[in-house]
Each structure stands twice: as structure tokens, then as C-alpha cells.
Amino acid sequence: MANIANHEEGSESDLSKVVLDTFRWMILARTFEDRISNIYRSGKIFGGVYVGKGQEAFSASMAINLVKGQDVYSPLIRDMAGRSAFGEPLVDAARTYMGSSNGPTKGRDGNVHRGNPREGMPTMISHLGAMISVVSGVLFARRIKGTLNNSVGATTIGDGGTSTGAFHEALNLAAVEKLPLIVSIANNQFAYSTPTSKQFACHDLVDKAVGYGVNGINVDGTDLIDCIQGFQSCIQKARAGEGPQIVVGNLLRLSGHGEHDDAPYISEEIKKSKLGIDCLKKSEKRILDEGWCNQNDIDDMFKNAVNEVNSAIETAESESAPDPYSHDWNAYSSVKFDQ
Amino acid sequence: MANIANHEEGSESDLSKVVLDTFRWMILARTFEDRISNIYRSGKIFGGVYVGKGQEAFSASMAINLVKGQDVYSPLIRDMAGRSAFGEPLVDAARTYMGSSNGPTKGRDGNVHRGNPREGMPTMISHLGAMISVVSGVLFARRIKGTLNNSVGATTIGDGGTSTGAFHEALNLAAVEKLPLIVSIANNQFAYSTPTSKQFACHDLVDKAVGYGVNGINVDGTDLIDCIQGFQSCIQKARAGEGPQIVVGNLLRLSGHGEHDDAPYISEEIKKSKLGIDCLKKSEKRILDEGWCNQNDIDDMFKNAVNEVNSAIETAESESAPDPYSHDWNAYSSVKFDQ
């Protein structure tokens, strides 16, 4: 499955191709996270599990429009689909959850805290908002060095994360420097239990864009095609030198905040609203309706995903846990010293 | 000179009265700060001196619309005029600059870092943006206790201060809680040497209002009447329960960042632009043109100001410096302990 990013606009066959590609990553993410949730429930995952159920279309649509090896992508906790679409090896995800010493952090950090800064994936810290300026810094450095070319940097945040000072400082700085930064805001209506009414008072999150002097759009986060096209246009603008772009996706998380949370605070009413539509099912229906592939193809996609997931988890499970006695306990790259 | 805040709207005589009152405070502030600058140049002030020259109309117009004993006012470095209009005793200012042990901080903090939190004037720390949430906290507490009544809280910030995370978090929080908070933004075109083009990319600072879901207006910061009426309307809205208000004043500081700075970065062009008009002179002309008082009255105002300033500084100078040996070296209110 190749990462298709530079398809031409407008053509129907291009659209169907990118939709199918994106859809495959959505399936993989959903399959993987469902599996991880099960393992979590069996008590075999250390720490929490945070999934992107319901947000796969929005997440993957951003990443599918990025070019690995060129662009920068710093995902957040609900971006399993985007990570996969960007090119994160599934086994890295499995290794991190299962605590394999072969994982990208060697067991030092867990679950969603994986990445590869040198491969265009700066690794998130937990403090919300903190990654936006880091991605900006990569772009800023490239501009100084003259290596920016066509590249963009993309990162994501939730409705709750927009309340952080870090979000504000970073977005403002990127706007001042007119960096090719794309910030997607997954407005899933809640920050943990807190509804948006206790998080911000603007009519619409996209209203923030004008205050930063940047472009912003809304997309229907449950609608794959709207997501793909929205990101396509914004990422193109960023590449064309039009500065930071905000893409707000309106949707609902179809899970608890973490797998420990049964989310009693999400009303049935909102679940049954348009926001509560499962993007995976909606995409499947649309794909079939459009005739872009048939049910058999889709069944195959799910089967392939299960196989991929099984094999990644098997690999991770077969690997050893980090050994504290041989572990390199050194927080410094330049020096080795005891304290 | 009484603090006139609750005059009725619309009436010509009311307007002239509040204009004259505000103008007097502007004169007092200018006279005091000119004097302090001179003392600074003679080497008798410890630390820096930051003045509000050119910003008096904007600063005093906010405070004149507040009611001491009821409202909260947390000024910043360029708010000598607002402080006076709010009711800060001039001698407090003089004492703080001259390092008198009788000053509100007893010599512990200096120059603009004076205030009286229990009298409605929370005392600024230097970190820009940090006072907005403090003022919000006072209002929040009053609402919980049922003592909010008609009161509002007001605070100020510069164009540069809008880039801080603290500004964002506090304004967003106040908007969510719909607190009667007024934030004035003195856009004097520079943050120290940094022009607004390196500070933000929005077309107009007031564009930020919609992103917080609050009301915002622009006023001509060199025009006293525009300032008074702008604050009047916003403060009334806040009192009426319409939530936070942003008032952006467009003006120029007619001084260096501090008195150590001769501000070579401010171009002649901008100095000669409309922004560079001296609000004091413009007000005087308007007052005379309108026939609200005559030149003799104005000369008297200046004379009175000089007398007031002389007497405040004399008092402060006659007082002793804090004595480290008898000073109460205790950062704790509840306990006395040695470390």
C-alpha cells in the first residue's frame, strides 16, 4: 500500500484511489486499536490505551496528503490512522504497547508516545499544545537552511487542547513567520469529560483563524471525502506559501477518553446526532455506492488488516522486555556522568 | 478631584465633565512621569522607569469608567494615568519610585509594581499576561459568593503581551465563564523594539475577539473622547452580563520602552503619522474648541498637577529607606520559619 499524496486534483479516478487508500489505513487503525483494547482489557498492557475510534477519517485524511521523507507529521493520541497513513510501521505501534525493547522508545515511553523525529515524526510529549511549536521549529530551520522547498509540517490537537497557552503561542509564532504549518483540530465535543461549552465560548473553533491571521476551514469529520478534500486544499495552500492552515473536524469520539473510561458524560442524543456517525461505516457505504470497489474488496481489506495486526502483535509479543540491568541509563547524548 | 464613573450617557454636560476629569488625570500622570524621568536621569531612581507618554488618554479612559471600592483594576506598566484615575494615591507612586519604606510594597518591589489587592488593585508581576487570570479570579470568586452585583474587572496589556500563552488561557477562561472582564490592549506598535509585524499576523488585534467569542472594539487611542466612549460602552456591556470585552487602542508610545531607551527603532514616519499624535495636546485642543473650559483653567490644571507632584515626591523623599536589619524577612503569612 503506497502513500499517495501527490495525485492531481479533480479527477474522479484520483479521488477514488486516494479514498480507497485512506480507507485502508482507517481499517488498519480500527482493527489494531480494537485489538489493543482487547489486550488492555485482559490486563496485558501497561498504562493507558487511548484510541481514535470515530476519528479515523479525519486523522488519516491529513496524513494521506503528506509525503513521508519530505513532510513533517506530529500526531497526537487519536491519530493511529494518521500515523499509519503517514508510514509508521505497524510493528512500532505494537512494540510500544507491548513494551518491547525493540520499540522506538525502547520501553522508555509508552503507547501513543512513539515517533521518529529524524524521520519526520516528532514524538509527542503529554503536555497538550507542546508539539505545535516543535513542528514549527523544524519548518523554521528548513527555511533558514534553504531546505524547505515544498515541504509542510502537520500536527493535530483536540478541542480541549486549544485552551492551552502553548497552542496560542505556537500558532501565533507560525503565523508571524508564515510557516507552512497545518494544524488539525479534532473537535470531538469533549476533552475527557468536559464538553466544549466549558472549554471555549467562540461560536465555532474555526473563528480562531482570523485572530491569528491564518486560513481556516471546517470539515465534516465523519465524512471521508470532505476530510480528504479539505486537507488537500489546505495543504496545497501551505505548500504554495500561504502560511498556517487550520482544519477543524467536527465529529465525536466513539470511545471513552481512554479504554478505562465508559464515558457516561456522552449523551445518547449526541451519539445519535450526525456527529456520532461512524466514519468507517459511512465511508464504506459511500465507496460501495460510488462503485469504487465491491463488498469483496472491502472484506479483503478487513482480512488483510487482521493479518497485519496479528503479525505485528505477534512480533512484538515475541520480543523481550527491556532489561534494567543492561539498559543504557543515560539522559545525555554528549556526556556520560553520574549524579 | 472625584472619580466620576456613573454619569449618564448621552448628555453633553456629562461628557464634558468626564472629559475634563479624565484630562486632569492625564495631566497629572504626564507631569508625574516627566518628573520621575528627570529624577531617573539624575541617577536617583533605583531600577528602570517605564512611562505611559502618549497612552494617557487610553489608560485613563478605562479607569475613569470604573468605580473604586466596587470594580477591580489591574494596571500595567504604561498605566500611570489609569492608576490615578482609578484612585491610586499619588504618594504611593512616588514612594515606590523613591524607595520609601512607607510605600505599598515597603521597598520590596519597585516602580510600576505597586498596588493594593484588597482595594481592588491587584499588583502586577512582570510576566506579561499573568494578571488577566488574576482579575478573572476575583470576579469568579464574587460570582460564587454572590457579591458580583454590578462590578467589573479591568486590566490592560500591550500588543506584545497578546503573544503570551497567559493572555490566551485567561481570556478564553473568562469567556467560558462569561465574566465581566474588560481587557484593554494598548497597541502602541512596538513591544520594546519589536514591531507588530513580528508579533502577530492578524489584520487587526480586535480580530481576536471572535475567536474567544467575546465582544471587541477599536478606538483611536490618541482621541480622548473616542476612548472614553469606547470604554463606556464596553464596560456597560460587561456590567450588563455580556461577558468579556476587548478594547484595542491604536496609538504610539511617545517614549522609549524605558527611560534608558532612546528608541531608534521608531521611524520618523510613524511618529509623524496619526498614531503619533500626542493625546494630551489633542485633548487640550478639543476641550478648548468645544469651549468646555478655557486656557486659564487648563493652565491651572497643569499648575495644580505640578504642586501635587512636588508634594508627593517631597513626602516620599523625606521618608526613610527600608532598613534590612529591622525588615520583616518573611515570605509567609501563616508561619514563621527559618530555612
Add this chain to the structure above:
Amino acid sequence: MSITYLEAIREAQALALKNSEDVFIYGQDIGLFGGAFKSTKGLYNDYPNRVIDSPISEDAMVGLAVGAAIEGMRPIIEMQFADFSSVGFNQIVNQAATMYWRTSVPCPITIRLPSGGTPGSGPFHSQCMETIYAHYPGTIVMTPSTVEDAYSMLLEAVSIDDPVIFCEHKYLYYHLKAESLPRKALPAQKARILRPGRHATIIAYSAMVHEAVSAAEILSKDGYEIEIVDLRCVKPIDIDTVLGSIARTGRVLAVGESFPWGGVTAEIISQISSEGFNLLDAPPARLNSIDTPIPYHPELWRYHRPTANSIEEKIRKLIKE
């Protein structure tokens, strides 16, 4: 009846809310939801006006508390994890902690920091930040290690007229149980001799107290009687109780879960060395975490922080010196 450390924190807040209308709680998800750890569970129902959800804005949360304190209230701020208080750091150390000194107006706020490591939590949900806050003048920093202390010290924190950083340990939330809540309590700023001994003193606080107790139990099988001092409050430090213990044992090990450079153990060993030098029969010793971020993987985590075993080992060495 049996009550956990976590429940004690909730009960203390319930009582504080009941005792005074000036008390309110502000933090992320602490309202109807009852908090990420459920330490405010049910409180919103009883005091909907005073148990209030905040946006994700730690800087503004603390600023708001300071403003409310000026207005005479006694806010409790819950940080969702101690680690996120780094975003409120400026308001804590520069605004709240300096308020009284600058203005003579007290700043009675309590900031609750769910602190410390648990397996699988990783570098950003495991930190102990007492050192950072204790360094600054104007803060009081409490680190309760028992269910009873969690209760009585939190009540005292709310009643104190200065900013209190209340470091409650997440590992103890569910692990620790008591029969009942205390009616009387040792003042928060007094250290407690938890276990008498004569061969050496262990100074510990928060979760490390329990590791120390386990170590002492192991060592007692070999006839070593280890005295344990629970600091309870790390700023101020009750140095008299500490020195009293060392006067009896002549040997001391200070144990802290936080990073090794300049933490509580440094302060305590340094005070002991300066003021109790002649009481010492052997070099005073320290044990802290390894000087790296806190690892996610439980195997690494257990090795990273001091444990009963590493304490035991240190004490054996200390006793031989």
C-alpha cells in the same frame, strides 16, 4: 469500614467545602465527572456552585485561584497530574508564592498535585515536583504518606494562609487503606517518627515511606533496628525531629523518589551535615531515582526509583561504615 488514601482526599475536600463557603475546587473534569482519579467524586452534586470544571489552562487556573484568594476565598486547584503543573509553574512560583511578601495580602490556595510513579505511566504522568516548588520562597509543600495524613494535612492545607503545594501520591491512592479518618492530627509541619530504631535512621516522605518500612522489616530479621522519620512536609522541614532521630542512631539515609540533583534529599542531608555533624557516626547517605526521565515500562520503572531492596542495600552499607 475501610478508607483509601484517595477517599481520604475526597473526604477532606468534602469537609472543607462543608466547613466554609470560601472553599471551592477548580480543575479539569473535577465536576460532575468527579476527576480523572475520582478524588472529587460526588462533590459536585452537593456543591454544584463550588466544584467547577476548568478548561485545559493550568496557567489561568492558578491565576484564577490567586484572584479568588485576594477576594478572600480558599480555592483548591486540582492538577490532573502533577506533571501538568509545569504549565502553571510561572503563576505558582511568581504570582502566588510572592503575593504575601509583595502586598501583605495572604494567598491561601491549595494546589493538589497527583504525584509520583505508577507502573506504565511514563515520563509525563509520574513526576514528583516537590523540589521545584519547595525551592521558591512563599510555598509550603506537603507530601503525605498515610491515609490519615492525606486527610488531616489536606484540611490543614486549605486552612493555611499561604499557598500549599499538596503532593498526593498516586501509587498510594488505592494501595493504602486505613480503618477510619483521624479526629486529631499532628500539625502538618511536624515530622513523625514512624518506627523507632537505633542502628540507623531513614528519612523518607510520601510513597518512599512505605518502601522504607518494607526495608526496615527485612533488616529487622537480621537484628537491625531502623528508625524511620516521615518528613510529611518538605517545606518547611522539621529539622529538630530529624536531628533528634540521628542523635539516637548516628546514621542516616535520606530517600526520595524524585530526581537526584538538588531535591529533598539534598536539602535534608545538607541541613543534617551542617547542623548535626557531630551526631553522625558515618557519612550521611542519599537514595533517589536514577537521573533520567521516569520510564514507562514497569521493569525499567521499578529499577529507576528507590525500592525496599535498594534501600535495604544502602542501609547495609551504611551500617558497616
Add this chain to the structure above:
Amino acid sequence: MSITYLEAIREAQALALKNSEDVFIYGQDIGLFGGAFKSTKGLYNDYPNRVIDSPISEDAMVGLAVGAAIEGMRPIIEMQFADFSSVGFNQIVNQAATMYWRTSVPCPITIRLPSGGTPGSGPFHSQCMETIYAHYPGTIVMTPSTVEDAYSMLLEAVSIDDPVIFCEHKYLYYHLKAESLPRKALPAQKARILRPGRHATIIAYSAMVHEAVSAAEILSKDGYEIEIVDLRCVKPIDIDTVLGSIARTGRVLAVGESFPWGGVTAEIISQISSEGFNLLDAPPARLNSIDTPIPYHPELWRYHRPTANSIEEKIRKLIKE
């Protein structure tokens, strides 16, 4: 020729910019204006592309530096005053300092903190924050006390592959002069015996080194020879040099300008007590500022921080013990 501490800092940056295209400077007013203290004066003219004004956004400034470091650059961030780095605290200790450990990608950033007290600067323009940053794993914290060190250590800071917190002292900016800049230098992480002695050792760093020297000069009139160790780098601490000195003198006073609880002096005294206990002929002593915010008024300020006189007094006591 004569060059100040401040000029040395500018020269080091000029050379760093010249030596490597990966170096850039980012901070408030540091471009054309040359910085609040003029420590980047003229650099913008030579490197307009790499000396760049930032908005007032300390959190984002540090985040940006981290991103640039990932991309292989070696940013220097100037905080306008050390005190304002509190707003960038989270990015410094949680993002930059943990980067290498989490990802195996180094994070070569230098954060310059104009630090320390000067008369009339008050609580928010006078702070020494070395303790805060040194506490966290992953940072290197330098505190140069001489013109030569300001120069050579800043150059070394920029070349180091880890985040360096560079605490330059504002009081020394203009007060301190040297004849020329060094061509060779002691590695930054080595302490320096600044003055040999035999009656006692003073461990100091940054501006306090000079107060210590003045104290030693006064004491020398009474025949006391005081050895002075300049730590230079407070994380890591060169404990070997420190212990070597104490082996000669048997007595030690650690002096720091920052707040008393848990700072550099605590760490150093605690290391000495643990590792050099048998070298000590008297209780190790400490001297720090008073435990209040830093006062504005010069009369209060002079009393608040350690001075030659208060150091002298402490040493006299120490020598008698």
C-alpha cells in the same frame, strides 16, 4: 584592549554563527536592536537570516528551538531575563531535556538566561534559576563567573549535543573585564581552583565567586588562606575537584545566590558529606540568599544575597569550629 563579560558573550555568539551555519539566535529584540542587554549587538547585520526576533512567547520559543534541533541545527535562545524562562519551563524540562532519552535524537540547544540580582531589579528581574533546571535529567547547566569562561563556555555550550542552560550573570555584564579572550580553555564541566588555600574552601559559582574572592582577601589580612573553587558548571558537578580541595583544607562553605531550599549549595554539601565525610574537620556550611523573593530596594537587596561580608563572617565561624 579590554573586553567585558557581556562583550565576551556577544563575541562567542559571533564566532558560533561564523563557525557553523547551523547556529542561529532567536529571542525577543535580539535582532536589529541587539537585545535588551546588547548581547547580540551587530550580529543581525552580519547574519540577518540567523539572528531573529521572536514574539513574546517563551513556550513557543523553546519549542521552536527543539524542532530546529531535530532538524540538525544548534539554536541559541535568549530569554530577555532568566525570570521569564518560567513561561518556557515546560518545554525546557519536559520537551528539550527528555528528547534524547525518549527518541535517541540529540537536542543541541542553548538557552541563555540573563540571571541574578542587580540593585533595583526586584523579584522578577533578578532570579537565579540554575536549581530548577539542574534538577531535571537531561540538562547541562553552566554558570560562568569570568569573562574568559563566559566566552569559552558559551562556545562549548553551543557545541554540546544536549540542552544547555547557560546562566550568565547580569551583575557581571559590565563589572567584569578581561584583557583578551582565551584561545584555550578548561572544559566547561571542570571546576577550577581559583585561589589556593589551606584553612578552608569556599565553593562558589557565578557572581558569588567574586564575593568569595573579596572575602578571601579580607581574611588573608588575618593570615587565613582560603581556597576558592569555582564550580563553573552546576550540572554536572565536578565533585572530584571539590573533594580534592577539601582534602587540603578540611573545611567547606558553599555559597549560592539563589534561594536557600534545595539549590546548588544543598547538592554540593550533600555530595561532599556523603562522599568526603572523612575529609571534613568541621561541619560543612552553606550560605544562600534569604528565603524571600528578591527585594527591589538596593538596601534590602544587598542584605538579601550573600556578600563578601556575610561570607567572611561565615568563614570565621567555620574556622573556629
